[in-house]
Amino acid sequence: xxxxxxxxxxxxxxxxxxxxxxxxxxxxxxxxxxxxxxxxxxxxxxxxxxxxxxxxxxxxxxxxxxxxxxxxxxxxxxxxxxxxxxxxxxxxxxxxxxxxxxxxxxxxxxxxxxxxxxxxxxxxxxxxxxxxxxxxxxxxxxxxxxxxxxxxxxxxxxxxxxxxxxxxxxxxxxxxxxxxxxxxxxxxxxxxxxxxxxxxxxxxxxxxxxxxxxxxxxxxxxxxxxxxxxxxxxxx
Amino acid sequence: xxxxxxxxxxxxxxxxxxxxxxxxxxxxxxxxxxxxxxxxxxxxxxxxxxxxxxxxxxxxxxxxxxxxxxxxxxxxxxxxxxxxxxxxxxxxxxxxxxxxxxxxxxxxxxxxxxxxxxxxxxxxxxxxxxxxxxxxxxxxxxxxxxxxxxxxxxxxxxxxxxxxxxxxxxxxxxxxxxxxxxxxxxxxxxxxxxxxxxxxxxxxxxxxxxxxxxxxxxxxxxxxxxxxxxxxxxxx
DNA sequence: TTAGTTAGGGTCAATTTGACTTTAACTAAT
DNA sequence: ATTAGTTAAAGTCAAATTGACCCTAACTAA
Numbered sequence: 001x002x003x004x005x006x007x008x009x010x011x012x013x014x015x016x017x018x019x020x021x022x023x024x025x026x027x028x029x030x031x032x033x034x035x036x037x038x039x040x041x042x043x044x045x046x047x048x049x050x051x052x053x054x055x056x057x058x059x060x061x062x063x064x065x066x067x068x069x070x071x072x073x074x075x076x077x078x079x080x081x082x083x084x085x086x087x088x089x090x091x092x093x094x095x096x097x098x099x100x101x102x103x104x105x106x107x108x109x110x111x112x113x114x115x116x117x118x119x120x121x122x123x124x125x126x127x128x129x130x131x132x133x134x135x136x137x138x139x140x141x142x143x144x145x146x147x148x149x150x151x152x153x154x155x156x157x158x159x160x161x162x163x164x165x166x167x168x169x170x171x172x173x174x175x176x177x178x179x180x181x182x183x184x185x186x187x188x189x190x191x192x193x194x195x196x197x198x199x200x201x202x203x204x205x206x207x208x209x210x211x212x213x214x215x216x217x218x219x220x221x222x223x224x225x226x227x228x229x230x231x232x233x234x235x236x
Numbered sequence: 237x238x239x240x241x242x243x244x245x246x247x248x249x250x251x252x253x254x255x256x257x258x259x260x261x262x263x264x265x266x267x268x269x270x271x272x273x274x275x276x277x278x279x280x281x282x283x284x285x286x287x288x289x290x291x292x293x294x295x296x297x298x299x300x301x302x303x304x305x306x307x308x309x310x311x312x313x314x315x316x317x318x319x320x321x322x323x324x325x326x327x328x329x330x331x332x333x334x335x336x337x338x339x340x341x342x343x344x345x346x347x348x349x350x351x352x353x354x355x356x357x358x359x360x361x362x363x364x365x366x367x368x369x370x371x372x373x374x375x376x377x378x379x380x381x382x383x384x385x386x387x388x389x390x391x392x393x394x395x396x397x398x399x400x401x402x403x404x405x406x407x408x409x410x411x412x413x414x415x416x417x418x419x420x421x422x423x424x425x426x427x428x429x430x431x432x433x434x435x436x437x438x439x440x441x442x443x444x445x446x447x448x449x450x451x452x453x454x455x456x457x458x459x460x461x462x463x464x465x466x467x468x469x470x471x472x
Numbered sequence: 473t474t475a476g477t478t479a480g481g482g483t484c485a486a487t488t489t490g491a492c493t494t495t496a497a498c499t500a501a502t
Numbered sequence: 503a504t505t506a507g508t509t510a511a512a513g514t515c516a517a518a519t520t521g522a523c524c525c526t527a528a529c530t531a532a
Contacts, residue, residue, distance in 0.1 A: 014299075015251075015253075015254070015299075016254060016297055016299065017251075018251070018252060018254055018340060061252055061329070061340070063250075063251075063252065063338060064331070065331075066329060066330055066331055067327060067329035067340070088326065088327060090324065090466055091303060091324060091327045091342045092466070093297070093302060093303035093342070094302055095300070095301075095302055102299060104254060104297070104303070104342070106327045106329070106340070106342075143466060144466070146466075147466035171510090172510085172511090173509080173510080188490070188491075188492090189509090189510085189511090190491090190492085190493095190510095190511080190512080190513085191489075191490065191491085193510085193511070193512085194489095194512090194513095195489090212498080212499090212509080213498075213499055213500080213507095213508075213509085214497075214498050214499065214507090214508050214509040214510075215496070215497040215498045215499095215508080215509055215510045215511085216497075216498070216509095216510085217509080217510055217511090218510080218511085230326055230328070230379060230380070230382075230383035407479090408479085408480090409478080409479080424521070424522075424523090425478090425479085425480090426480080426481080426482085426522090426523085426524090427520075427521065427522085429479090429480070429481085430481090430482095430520095431519095431520090448478080448529080448530090449476095449477075449478085449529075449530055449531080450476090450477050450478040450479075450528075450529050450530065451477080451478055451479045451480085451527070451528040451529045451530095452478095452479085452528080452529070453478080453479060453480090454479085454480085
């Protein structure tokens with residue numbers, strides 16, 4: 001299996017096989033500007049087709065796990081992390097996604113908060129890449145990442161997803177940096193503040209972030225929950 | 237297959253099977269009020285599990301068709317219609333959706349414009365139901381329909397989907413009736429008109445609908461295209 | 473002719489949004 | 503100790519959008 005020599009009759013007879021893949025996003029300070037940027041981990045293919053190219057982490061669905069569990073598992077296996085957020089993206093099932101075999105991939109996307117250690121722990125076959133400048137990936141994985149990015153930006157603009165990039169307490173400036181990084185445009189700090197103050201799901205604490213060089217900003221806490229797909233309900 | 241006697245070891249060994257189902261929506265004048273209401277066709281199950289209960293039309297994915305083609309095909313097979321609109325809804329893959337066998341269903345949702353003949357052509361095993369008062373369906377199909385309804389309403393409120401319920405030419409009152417039927421609330425005719433006049437994708441024609449009892453309303457035409465998933469791009 | 477009804481245009485106040493200004497609170501340098 | 507520099511936080515103002523409502527146009531039927 002997974003060889004380029006599979007012939008037409010093999011394709012016709014085998015039922016389409018089912019795989020789960022995950023687009024995993026994390027924010028990481030850019031080497032140049034120092035401002036946070038989107039990164040994602042990819043795995044190197046060690047077999048044909050697309051041998052030696054980078055691909056989304058993924059694998060088969062086992063009999064005793066739900067789709068989301070499978071996504072969560074392969075996220076843990078490739079990064080060692082548990083997701084802060086995990087949502088189904090789309091089922092990709094075009095006829096010629098893989099040259100050898102008909103594969104239907106149910107793809108999830110996730111937000112994680114990697115520690116420095118995790119980001120540094122690149123191996124021969126797992127590496128982190130900037131989401132906005134990716135090389136050509138295996139299969140249709142560039143399109144999948146593009147769609148995941150589009151979805152992430154959409155949720156960022158409308159839903160309440162940004163908090164999952166941050167810890168429990170955060171300043172409004174930190175939150176704004178997340179929005180700016182993902183949406184890739186500057187936001188007016190004063191207007192940004194005004195909007196969030198009218199959001200009921202964000203709660204002011206009595207604490208302030210100390211130790212900075214300037215006026216200490218107030219810390220806030222997120223109290224809502226995103227709301228999702230049919231498992232959870234909130235956006236397409 | 238599809239018997240309740242399948243045992244645990246059969247479940248463990250067999251790979252999860254893959255099916256495509258479709259939630260098909262049409263507008264049809266309500267018997268009572270005469271105003272348009274959402275209806276959908278269901279098929280009667282002729283085997284266990286859930287024998288004799290109503291279920292979404294669906295079937296297996298064949299080797300030579302894309303996911304969308306499979307949805308389109310089973311739509312045609314159950315209703316005789318081609319969809320005006322067709323979009324992937326979600327992949328449902330919980331462990332216990334079917335008591336006998338592990339099934340992953342990739343579900344699509346569609347809008348159709350049935351002729352009177354099509355609506356009347358109910359057979360023993362295919363029948364149309366009001367979307368807002370459904371009995372208990374087979375499998376998890378009630379939740380699937382609820383989610384499809386939620387998605388339809390969402391797209392109605394934000395996207396440009398309403399036109400697919402209508403023919404090429406329509407009056408603003410007809411379009412408003414579609415919105416009111418799907419969103420299930422009255423809209424102010426004057427404000428509705430104002431909003432649509434500022435939408436570039438809706439074009440005024442020189443024609444008027446003649447033959448009514450009152451002032452003849454102008455006919456409009458939709459010039460945009462919805463924009464969709466990754467195959468097409470526009471909403472989650 | 474007139475009454476009834478729908479189409480289509482308009483007003484007005486409340487709300488939201490973007491651009492911008494001002495004041496507060498802190499650190500670091502003089 | 504004072505001051506300059508920087509970020510936090512609040513406020514101002516005009517433009518754009520939205521919801522509620524009103525008025526006139528155009529048709530049919532009585």
